[in-house]
Amino acid sequence: MNIFHGVLKYFQKKQEFHYARITSLGICNAVFRTDFPLDSTDIVPVSGLDTSLIGKRWIGNRWTG
Numbered sequence: 001m002n003i004f005h006g007v008l009k010y011f012q013k014k015q016e017f018h019y020a021r022i023t024s025l026g027i028c029n030a031v032f033r034t035d036f037p038l039d040s041t042d043i044v045p046v047s048g049l050d051t052s053l054i055g056k057r058w059i060g061n062r063w064t065g
Contacts, residue, residue: 019043026058 017037021030022044031051044058056065 018046018048020046020053020058022058028053028056028058028063030054 014035017034019032019034019038020028020043021032022028022042024042028044031046031049031053033049046053053063056063
């Protein structure tokens with residue numbers, strides 16, 4: 001592999017996963033990105049780093065508040 005291929009591989013777009021962290025009451029207290037998928041009861045997949053979700057409540061299939 002030459003240097004060009006090494007640099008190209010470094011700058012290739014990685015897959016990104018965005019999540020909202022929710023409290024036990026369903027209130028969003030953080031929005032974050034990872035390079036790998038997560039599966040947990042206290043996170044909800046979201047479409048991007050939308051900080052307007054902070055303070056809103058997740059009720060199973062939508063945000064309120």
